[in-house]
Amino acid sequence: MVPDPTRRAALARLALFLPGAGSAYASGRNFDPGPGRSDAVSRLAPYVRHRLVTEEEVVAAVLTQHGFAPARKFIQEVCWRTYWKGWLELRPTVWRRYLAERDAAQAVTAGGAALAEAEEGRTGIDAFDAWVRELAETGYLHNHARMWFASIWIFTLRLPWTLGADFFLRHLIDADAASNTLSWRWVAGLQTPGKTYLARPDNITRYTQGRFTPRGLAMEAPTLIEPPAGSAGTLVPLEAPDPAVPSLLLVHHEDLCAESALPSDIALRGVLAAFDPALLWGEAARRFVGPAMDDAAVRAGEHFGRVVIRADRLEAGALITAAEAVGARQIVTPYAPVGPVADALAALAPVLAEKGIALRSVRRRWDSGLWPNARRGFFAFDAEIEGHLRAEGLL
Numbered sequence: 528m529v530p531d532p533t534r535r536a537a538l539a540r541l542a543l544f545l546p547g548a549g550s551a552y553a554s555g556r557n558f559d560p561g562p563g564r565s566d567a568v569s570r571l572a573p574y575v576r577h578r579l580v581t582e583e584e585v586v587a588a589v590l591t592q593h594g595f596a597p598a599r600k601f602i603q604e605v606c607w608r609t610y611w612k613g614w615l616e617l618r619p620t621v622w623r624r625y626l627a628e629r630d631a632a633q634a635v636t637a638g639g640a641a642l643a644e645a646e647e648g649r650t651g652i653d654a655f656d657a658w659v660r661e662l663a664e665t666g667y668l669h670n671h672a673r674m675w676f677a678s679i680w681i682f683t684l685r686l687p688w689t690l691g692a693d694f695f696l697r698h699l700i701d702a703d704a705a706s707n708t709l710s711w712r713w714v715a716g717l718q719t720p721g722k723t724y725l726a727r728p729d730n731i732t733r734y735t736q737g738r739f740t741p742r743g744l745a746m747e748a749p750t751l752i753e754p755p756a757g758s759a760g761t762l763v764p765l766e767a768p769d770p771a772v773p774s775l776l777l778v779h780h781e782d783l784c785a786e787s788a789l790p791s792d793i794a795l796r797g798v799l800a801a802f803d804p805a806l807l808w809g810e811a812a813r814r815f816v817g818p819a820m821d822d823a824a825v826r827a828g829e830h831f832g833r834v835v836i837r838a839d840r841l842e843a844g845a846l847i848t849a850a851e852a853v854g855a856r857q858i859v860t861p862y863a864p865v866g867p868v869a870d871a872l873a874a875l876a877p878v879l880a881e882k883g884i885a886l887r888s889v890r891r892r893w894d895s896g897l898w899p900n901a902r903r904g905f906f907a908f909d910a911e912i913e914g915h916l917r918a919e920g921l922l
């Protein structure tokens with residue numbers, strides 16, 4: 528079932544979860560009792576992924592309720608999303624390499640029986656086959672199940688990790704370039720070289736509370752090898768929007784809370800809500816994001832008191848027509864992290880410039896402050912979180 532795709536539902540979900548964000552989360556988060564059963568996790572991912580609610584808002588609410596130390600584990604998990612995004616921002620070639628390797632693996636493996644058995648949940652490994660069905664039916668898997676799934680895909684079924692990552696992207700409602708690609712790489716031993724994740728039957732039995740005891744799983748997880756990913760770069764420098772220039776706000780599905788992303792001094796003439804299904808990978812995400820975009824468009828229109836124009840493609844013609852309709856010479860949009868929306872915007876900028884329309888992206892302070900810390904492993908990043916929260920007045 529698709530979660531209610533509105534900010535109101537996101538905030539209600541957060542409020543309902545908040546009492547459990549302290550010790551209950553820390554002790555219970557690894558248990559996956561199965562679909563439809565009560566568990567200790569928040570299920571906020573589709574909302575945070577598309578920023579119907581932001582990481583900063585979630586962390587601020589948790590701090591108010593629990594303080595830092597008691598909610599340390601939950602805050603850390605929320606910040607894994609920030610870390611993965613930052614890590615990929617600093618190394619965008621890793622995303623391009625993933626796409627190229629996925630396409631190459633598809634050319635070799637597509638049509639093969641092993642891939643079809645895995646994708647259709649016919650491997651004979653009871654747990655794995657059940658997760659395939661759960662993913663297809665709900666668009667969600669518990670984090671621990673995602674780890675076991677990826678490990679079995681890579682080390683037991685010996686299928687290319689890029690095709691497993693692609694399978695997740697096509698079925699998860701929260702499908703995300705950074706969290707998905709880098710988590711699969713982490714399981715495969717590419718993210719932390721030499722350190723792989725092996726799914727063990729006793730661990731699965733314990734944390735599924737006896738639902739599964741899979742047989743025939745790989746006993747070892749030899750690390751995959753690849754050419755070095757290269758050292759971390761820096762964040763793409765952004766030119767600030769000119770507050771004096773009449774502007775159009777572009778809302779896209781990487782940030783569906785544009786009203787809190789933009790500086791307040793922009794001379795906005797209108798809002799363009801562009802939902803482009805081709806920039807998502809699967810139907811589950813499209814079913815969520817389509818109405819979530821409607822919700823975001825209405826909120827932005829009301830917040831800025833401006834007319835809302837809709838587009839079903841993120842392409843130059845729609846942007847130029849909308850900008851001209853409201854007399855805008857500048858399009859301002861929340862920053863899109865590495866992925867298809869960012870690629871689309873990068874391709875659009877020169878076409879708009881030819882028409883005398885500047886495209887300006889605005890990065891949130893949360894991202895500008897934390898992403899540069901994702902140069903190394905998570906623990907170095909984690910060490911900076913408390914300082915950032917203090918600097919932002921959240922602690």
Ligand SMILES: Cc1cc2nc3c(=O)[nH]c(=O)nc-3n(C[C@H](O)[C@H](O)[C@H](O)COP(=O)(O)OP(=O)(O)OC[C@H]3O[C@@H](n4cnc5c(N)ncnc54)[C@H](O)[C@@H]3O)c2cc1C
Nearest residue numbers: 568569570571572604605608670673701702703706707710
């Ligand atoms: C192989 C694999 C693939 C994954 N693919 C995706 C993906 O495409 N999109 C996606 O959003 N997450 C992905 N994750 C991360 C994680 O599994 C989900 O974000 C989490 O399960 C969402 O459930 P929740 O909201 O109940 O999480 P909770 O445990 O309640 O965590 C709260 C929030 O913290 C963030 N979070 C928690 N764990 C992680 C994590 N390991 N990495 C990043 N953020 C995290 C999410 O925003 C989540 O909503 C993947 C993990 C693995 C192991």
